[in-house]
Amino acid sequence: MKKIEAIIQPFKLDEVKEALKGIGIDGMTITEVRGHGRQKGHKEVYRGQEYNVDLLPKVKLELVVPGGRLNDVIKTLTAAARTGKIGDGKVFIYDVADAIRIRNDDRGEAAL
Amino acid sequence: MKLRLLSLLGLPAALLAKGTPGPVEAKLAALEAAAKAAQSAGDNGWMLVSSALVLMMTGPGLALFYGGLVRKKNVLGTMMQSFILMALITVLWAVAGYSLTFGEGSVFLGDLRYLFLEGVGGAPNADYAATIPQQTFMIYQLMFAIITPALICGAFAERMKFSAMLLFMALWALIVYFPMAHMVWGKGGLLNAFLGGKLPCFDFAGGTVVHVTSGVSALVCALHLGRRRGFPSDAMKPHSMVLSFIGACLLWVGWFGFNAGSALAASSLATSAFVATHFGAASAAIGWLVIEWLRTGKPSVLGGISGAVAGLVAITPASGFVKPFPALIIGFSAGIVCYLMCAVVKNKFGYDDSLDAFGVHGAGGSLGALLTGVFATNAVNDALKDSAGKPVALGLVDGNPGQVLNQAIGVVIAWVLAAVGTLIILKICDAVLGLRVEAENETEGLDLSQHGEEGYILEA
Numbered sequence: 001m002k003k004i005e006a007i008i009q010p011f012k013l014d015e016v017k018e019a020l021k022g023i024g025i026d027g028m029t030i031t032e033v034r035g036h037g038r039q040k041g042h043k044e045v046y047r048g049q050e051y052n053v054d055l056l057p058k059v060k061l062e063l064v065v066p067g068g069r070l071n072d073v074i075k076t077l078t079a080a081a082r083t084g085k086i087g088d089g090k091v092f093i094y095d096v097a098d099a100i101r102i103r104n105d106d107r108g109e110a111a112l
Numbered sequence: 113m114k115l116r117l118l119s120l121l122g123l124p125a126a127l128l129a130k131g132t133p134g135p136v137e138a139k140l141a142a143l144e145a146a147a148k149a150a151q152s153a154g155d156n157g158w159m160l161v162s163s164a165l166v167l168m169m170t171g172p173g174l175a176l177f178y179g180g181l182v183r184k185k186n187v188l189g190t191m192m193q194s195f196i197l198m199a200l201i202t203v204l205w206a207v208a209g210y211s212l213t214f215g216e217g218s219v220f221l222g223d224l225r226y227l228f229l230e231g232v233g234g235a236p237n238a239d240y241a242a243t244i245p246q247q248t249f250m251i252y253q254l255m256f257a258i259i260t261p262a263l264i265c266g267a268f269a270e271r272m273k274f275s276a277m278l279l280f281m282a283l284w285a286l287i288v289y290f291p292m293a294h295m296v297w298g299k300g301g302l303l304n305a306f307l308g309g310k311l312p313c314f315d316f317a318g319g320t321v322v323h324v325t326s327g328v329s330a331l332v333c334a335l336h337l338g339r340r341r342g343f344p345s346d347a348m349k350p351h352s353m354v355l356s357f358i359g360a361c362l363l364w365v366g367w368f369g370f371n372a373g374s375a376l377a378a379s380s381l382a383t384s385a386f387v388a389t390h391f392g393a394a395s396a397a398i399g400w401l402v403i404e405w406l407r408t409g410k411p412s413v414l415g416g417i418s419g420a421v422a423g424l425v426a427i428t429p430a431s432g433f434v435k436p437f438p439a440l441i442i443g444f445s446a447g448i449v450c451y452l453m454c455a456v457v458k459n460k461f462g463y464d465d466s467l468d469a470f471g472v473h474g475a476g477g478s479l480g481a482l483l484t485g486v487f488a489t490n491a492v493n494d495a496l497k498d499s500a501g502k503p504v505a506l507g508l509v510d511g512n513p514g515q516v517l518n519q520a521i522g523v524v525i526a527w528v529l530a531a532v533g534t535l536i537i538l539k540i541c542d543a544v545l546g547l548r549v550e551a552e553n554e555t556e557g558l559d560l561s562q563h564g565e566e567g568y569i570l571e572a
Contacts, residue, residue: 044349045408047418047468048455051347 001096001109002070006061007035007089008081013059019080020063025073027112028063038086058089064096066109148243152236155243158378159252165369166255170262171195173366176359177421178266181467184351185557186270187567193265193274197281201258204285209257210250212290214240219302219310222294239299239307241376252373253293260289260322266467267330268337268547270348271554274562276545280537288329288533292526293321303522306495313522314488314506314515316385317374319429319481320526327474328530330465336538337547339464341554348466353413360417364393367424371431384492385431389424392431392443396423399447407455415451422450422472426480433488433506442483446476478523485519 008016013030020028034055041054065073074091082088101111175194179187201209206229215222216239226232229250237246261281268277295301296315303320305312315321340348350356371389375382400419401411426446427439434442454471465471488507490496496504505512541547548554553561560566 045410045412046350046414047471048404048408048451048459049344049348051349053347 001064001099001112002067003062003064003094003096004070004073004077005092005094006077006081007033007058007091008061009083009088010057010059012081012083012088013061016061016077016080019076020073023072023076025063025065025069028061031060031062033058033060037090056087064099064112066112152243155241155377155379156245156248158382159241159244159248159373159376162369162373163248163252163255165366166252166259166373167198169363169366169370170255170259171198173359173362174259174262176355177363177417178269178356178359178467180352180355180357180359181266181350182269183348183557184567185559187351187355187559188565189274189558189562190265190269192563193277194262196278197258197262200278200281201261201285202254204282205250205254205257209285209290210253212286213253213257213293214250214298216299217294219300220295221291222298240297243377249376252376253297256318256322256370257285257289257293260318260326261285263323263326263469263473264330264333266469267334267465269466270558271337271340271548273545273547273549274558276541276547279545280541280547283537283540284329284534287537288325288530289321292325292529295525296321296522303525311518311521312515313481313518314433314484315429315481315522316432316484316493317371317428319426319477319484320522323425323428323473323477324481324523324526325530327470327472327477328527329534330469331463331474332531332534333538334463334465334470336535339462340466341551343464343466344459344462350414357413357417360421364420364424367393367428371424371428374432381432381493384435387436388431388434388439389427391436391439392423392427392446393420394423395440395443396420396426396447396450399423399444400451401447403448403451404455418454418468418472419447419451422446422476425450425473425476426483428477429481430484430487433484433493435487435489435492438483438487438509442480442487445483446479449479450476478527481519481523481526482516485516488515 010032017028034057036054036056041052041056044051044053063073070093078091098108099111100107171194175191178194179191182190208224208227210229210232211224211226212222215225217223232246232250234245234247236242236244237249240246241249261284264284265277295303296313297304299307301307301309303309303311303313303315305314313320342348367389368386372382372386375385397416397419400415400422404415405411423443423446426442430439430442450472453475454468458465458468458471484507486508489510490503490506493506494503496506498504507515538547549558549561
């Protein structure tokens with residue numbers, strides 16, 4: 001099992017969700033986060049006072065998939081989230097030791 | 113004329129045609145009384161509406177404008193500062209403030225003839241406004257006494273103790289506002305151009321009395337209290353431009369009561385002041401946006417609304433003296449000058465006039481008072497007559513360049529009184545209560561530390 005953690009542009013969330021649904025991925029967790037990578041922030045000016053806003057709003061999407069589906073999911077996700085411009089975000093992949101469905105104690109991939 | 117007036121009043125024409133038996137004089141007297149009552153009703157109606165409009169400038173107008181400009185942990189504390197002045201100054205005004213301002217005392221301060229508003233009732237006070245009850249005049253002027261100290265709150269935003277602010281404001285009204293308003297508007301006041309002042313100064317609706325005094329006092333407060341913790345390195349962005357936008361637009365509308373109401377009658381002079389006020393605000397918004405757009409590359413919403421307020425400030429002393437086109441000029445120059453004060457001069461000197469009370473009100477008020485000396489004309493306001501009954505030349509455009517100097521003297525007096533008075537009051541408040549909240553309270557915010565509440569509880 002792999003956990004995919006993708007940080008994407010907020011306005012791409014719906015497209016990504018639809019694309020993942022299209023390949024049968026139903027579960028995911030979304031968080032509104034702020035951050036930046038190489039993308040520098042923007043400048044705001046209030047009555048001549050300049051503020052550099054370098055932490056920009058992003059959406060963090062977390063999902064756990066069976067190992068065999070990983071490449072498939074990554075391909076779909078990145079294609080849907082991509083604009084080709086700086087600031088599109090990143091994807092991180094982790095190994096997952098186990099998973100448990102709280103309702104009935106299903107374990108492992110059966111719990112996904 | 114009289115026939116038309118009668119029908120206007122809704123009196124049956126038959127009354128005049130047939131008439132009741134009796135001497136002609138009695139009928140004329142009755143007509144005169146009816147005409148006076150009609151004028152009084154019209155003027156009083158407008159002045160009561162104006163009074164309400166000016167109160168609306170403080171709450172919610174200024175409370176929203178300032179409340180949106182602070183960080184969200186200080187929104188309630190900031191709004192409360194405006195609101196509590198609606199209560200505090202009202203009580204002071206009823207006890208002695210009105211008397212000290214409009215009683216005929218010395219050239220500097222009124223006497224105590226109207227203590228506890230004794231004798232201030234339905235009868236007009238012809239020295240000030242001959243067609244409305246003195247009580248209307250009293251309540252109208254109170255609204256000015258409320259908003260003036262409220263403007264200062266912009267300078268010490270986000271760091272002053274509520275208790276110290278209350279004491280400061282009560283003393284400030286007594287030591288700065290009542291004397292200054294008496295000098296400019298009170299009978300026998302030093303600067304009163306219309307009621308026997310020795311240094312005639314034109315200030316139609318409060319350029320010196322309201323904006324210079326509050327703006328200069330604001331600067332002294334900002335310097336004396338010191339900067340907010342973290343200024344200027346931390347981001348202290350306005351937490352809600354939306355609130356500020358609504359507040360500024362309410363100020364614009366309320367300002368019609370402020371300036372056009374200062375005609376103290378529903379007269380053509382009120383219309384003229386209304387027009388000048390609107391034109392000043394409009395051209396100042398454009399002036400600020402133009403220079404900002406050129407300098408920073410973007411015309412900001414805060415720039416637009418700040419410009420409008422700056423224009424309203426600058427046109428205030430001039431509103432009952434100038435024609436529409438000079439109003440556009442006064443407004444446009446205020447937009448440029450106030451922008452430079454807030455965006456350039458403040459940064460250069462590094463003082464933390466947090467919401468630009470000095471940059472907008474001090475600078476805009478001084479500029480407007482001086483330009484009033486340039487553009488005031490008896491074509492708009494012919495109330496001042498010479499011994500032959502002819503209207504006298506008012507400003508530079510009328511051929512009276514000396515008025516610019518008179519205006520400058522008025523501005524200097526307002527600066528000195530405000531600066532010295534405010535400094536003394538701050539020292540007193542600092543000794544008695546301490547001016548600033550504790551460091552941890554400042555970090556926590558005024559809402560929680562001063563009032564035990566939060567402005568936004570979105571999860572509730």
